[in-house]
Amino acid sequence: xxxxxxxxxxxxxxxxxxxxxxxxxxxxxxxxxxxxxxxxxxxxxxxxxxxxxxxxxxxxxxxxxxxxxxxxxxxxxxxxxxxxxxxxxxxxxxxxxxxxxxxxxxxxxxxxxxxxxxxxxxxxxxxxxxxxxxxxxxxxxxxxxxxxxxxxxxxxxxxxxxxxxxxxxxxxxxxxxxxxxxxxxxxxxxxxxxxxxxxxxxxxxxxxxxxxxxxxxxxxxxxxxxxxxxxxxxxxxxxxxxxxxxxxxxxxxxxxxxxxxxxxxxxxxxxxxxxxxxxxxxxxxxxxxxxxxxxxxxxxxxxxxxxxxxxxxxxxxxxxxxxxxxxxxxxxxxxxxxxxxxxxxxxxxxxxxxxxxxxxxxxxxxxxxxxxxxxxxxxxxxxxxxxxxxxxxxxxxxxxxxxxxxxxxxxxxxxxxxxxxxxxxxxxxxxxxxxxx
Amino acid sequence: xxxxxxxxxxxxxxxxxxxxxxxxxxxxxxxxxxxxxxxxxxxxxxxxxxxxxxxxxxxxxxxxxxxxxxxxxxxxxxxxxxxxxxxxxxxxxxxxxxxxxxxxxxxxxxxxxxxxxxxxxxxxxxxxxxxxxxxxxxxxxxxxxxxxxxxxxxxxxxxxxxxxxxxxxxxxxxxxxxxxxxxxxxxxxxxxxxxxxxxxxxxxxxxxxxxxxxxxxxxxxxxxxxxxxxxxxxxxxxxxxxxxxxxxxxxxxxxxxxxxxxxxxxxxxxxxxxxx
Numbered sequence: 001x002x003x004x005x006x007x008x009x010x011x012x013x014x015x016x017x018x019x020x021x022x023x024x025x026x027x028x029x030x031x032x033x034x035x036x037x038x039x040x041x042x043x044x045x046x047x048x049x050x051x052x053x054x055x056x057x058x059x060x061x062x063x064x065x066x067x068x069x070x071x072x073x074x075x076x077x078x079x080x081x082x083x084x085x086x087x088x089x090x091x092x093x094x095x096x097x098x099x100x101x102x103x104x105x106x107x108x109x110x111x112x113x114x115x116x117x118x119x120x121x122x123x124x125x126x127x128x129x130x131x132x133x134x135x136x137x138x139x140x141x142x143x144x145x146x147x148x149x150x151x152x153x154x155x156x157x158x159x160x161x162x163x164x165x166x167x168x169x170x171x172x173x174x175x176x177x178x179x180x181x182x183x184x185x186x187x188x189x190x191x192x193x194x195x196x197x198x199x200x201x202x203x204x205x206x207x208x209x210x211x212x213x214x215x216x217x218x219x220x221x222x223x224x225x226x227x228x229x230x231x232x233x234x235x236x237x238x239x240x241x242x243x244x245x246x247x248x249x250x251x252x253x254x255x256x257x258x259x260x261x262x263x264x265x266x267x268x269x270x271x272x273x274x275x276x277x278x279x280x281x282x283x284x285x286x287x288x289x290x291x292x293x294x295x296x297x298x299x300x301x302x303x304x305x306x307x308x309x310x311x312x313x314x315x316x317x318x319x320x321x322x323x324x325x326x327x328x329x330x331x332x333x334x335x336x337x338x339x340x341x342x343x344x345x346x347x348x349x350x351x352x353x354x355x356x357x358x359x360x361x362x363x364x365x366x367x368x369x370x371x372x373x374x375x376x377x378x379x380x381x382x383x384x385x386x387x388x389x390x391x392x393x394x395x396x397x398x399x400x401x402x403x404x405x406x407x408x409x410x411x412x413x414x415x416x417x418x419x420x421x422x423x424x425x426x427x428x429x430x431x432x433x434x435x436x437x
Numbered sequence: 438x439x440x441x442x443x444x445x446x447x448x449x450x451x452x453x454x455x456x457x458x459x460x461x462x463x464x465x466x467x468x469x470x471x472x473x474x475x476x477x478x479x480x481x482x483x484x485x486x487x488x489x490x491x492x493x494x495x496x497x498x499x500x501x502x503x504x505x506x507x508x509x510x511x512x513x514x515x516x517x518x519x520x521x522x523x524x525x526x527x528x529x530x531x532x533x534x535x536x537x538x539x540x541x542x543x544x545x546x547x548x549x550x551x552x553x554x555x556x557x558x559x560x561x562x563x564x565x566x567x568x569x570x571x572x573x574x575x576x577x578x579x580x581x582x583x584x585x586x587x588x589x590x591x592x593x594x595x596x597x598x599x600x601x602x603x604x605x606x607x608x609x610x611x612x613x614x615x616x617x618x619x620x621x622x623x624x625x626x627x628x629x630x631x632x633x634x635x636x637x638x639x640x641x642x643x644x645x646x647x648x649x650x651x652x653x654x655x656x657x658x659x660x661x662x663x664x665x666x667x668x669x670x671x672x673x674x675x676x677x678x679x680x681x682x683x684x685x686x687x688x689x690x691x692x693x694x695x696x697x698x699x700x701x702x703x704x705x706x707x708x709x710x711x712x713x
Contacts, residue, residue: 027657027658031672031673032669032670032671032672032673032675032677033672033673033674033675034672034675037502040502056658058657058658058661058665058669059503059669060653060665060668060669061668061669061671061673062671062673064653064668067654068653068654071561071562071565071654072565074562075562075565075566075569076569077565077569077574078569079574079575079657080657189673244673244674245480245672245674245675245676245677246480248675248676249477249480249481249482249676250482252477253477253480253481253482262674264674265674268675274476274477274676275477
């Protein structure tokens, strides 16, 4: 009791003596990815430098976050001051004037150091509307030991023909090893992220210049046929329900010879704590068909300020801190270079300390450079985005098309039927939204 | 001979009951087991049932990363508050409809039920706007209000059916013996209605505890209950099953314990009137 009294008296004394600083409380909405959790853990470093700002975190599941944040921003609810959003949302929301342009990030922020492709993806009309926190593309991760055993050599930029051929050779179903693991779970951000990127490398596109859906094109047919045939012969059972996490678990457990997915997975599969194959992983660019486009996407989880926030200044301060070069150094000093958020700044890829612990760095950078959200595929398109089309309708259409393609993979429909259904679904939605007549 | 068959039947029906019980309980058991695995083991195919490396690491991480007690307290206040208010409104409503029905009672009951037929997301934006205007976003009071409204039709319906089972003649008999309204309520009606009241209360509490649409959409930090706590452990890029299981186990623990303790009332209440 005495202690309590002392503590209360002490606290009261502190309160009285403390200079009256007007406290600003920032509410940051984010997803549960390890880089974000690390940032959460380092918040005290920011508040120590900015004693007038308190930071509170709301971590939510990706889809819940999207729904929650969209509702709040559309109704100007003002519940959040900093949002974690992806490259898909940035151009759409910026055009609706939902985001505050980030032009006051400070003199030493060095916008020029941001990777150009990532910077493009979070800018509209040359103005930055979100600051990239970590960026990713996709690439091939493969088992060097299995390739050596089979006498195969992975080129740095493989073709689809090579990947298909190698996958078939490396499949040993009796040993539980499958040649290739790819996403199959339906969703615009799940199988459609992969398949849209893959279709780009086959020269396919979602829409022509007049927004006419293109699923009836031979390029899409070739994409989907290649994918379904490959997965049937060399993929794991039940692939139509596999997403990023399922494939990560399969690859880490040594069940896949190849896996084409997000570049951020590279550090997870090479971490001996979580992966049984950590020392046997090689990396290569996503496959192509010689048309000048690789099957890799571009994504950046970015921090943005909603137009409804009344604490723009403090929010910008926080964003500048969390996406700065100094933050990278801070993470490196506390948790090592292997744990810094990748894929946003050129300086990171010139840092010898980082390159030493990240054997995948060179290919991550090359993959990001190879993706162009403004010119995603071989033919011209009216939309922005590599593995998506940045229009509000895409989430719904993408998921419906994803369901068709997932069904084709599981065998409950044929490739032709899936493409016909995808075409009619997309046509209907695009007519309803007024893009085509 | 007859006795042998009875014994055998007994054994078979007991075994069958245990089997069904185990099957129903299995998802919860599986979740608890997963919460003691490492992330890689939780994802492993084929899954291991008991022979894995047991670890409490997930619970430590969950404790470190989020404030369980803050969320649990919010859940208790929101679920408890909304249930109590719903009961306070529903008891008189169900009472009057059961004991002095009018021509429109049936319509009123159906109308109340019809409010449950609309998917909540359909009214999310209007409700969000109202909450924003009156400053109820991210407040416990706001969540108590909306959960209370949402569960009220079910509570009234449940209580109505229980009250309807109470024979009016018993009340009349009490009145004939000279009982006042107060005595009639306390000594005659209440004992008969207790199982029904208790099970309605508990069911409503469970519904409010598990409600995961409004609580996720209308709360941010201050009023965030355990549903938000669980949702924060799902990850788009990274394995999360073990940690999510640990968070879920912590979230259901209080309500599970409460359910165990009030099992008798719950069963009595739910089978009330079934053996007349």
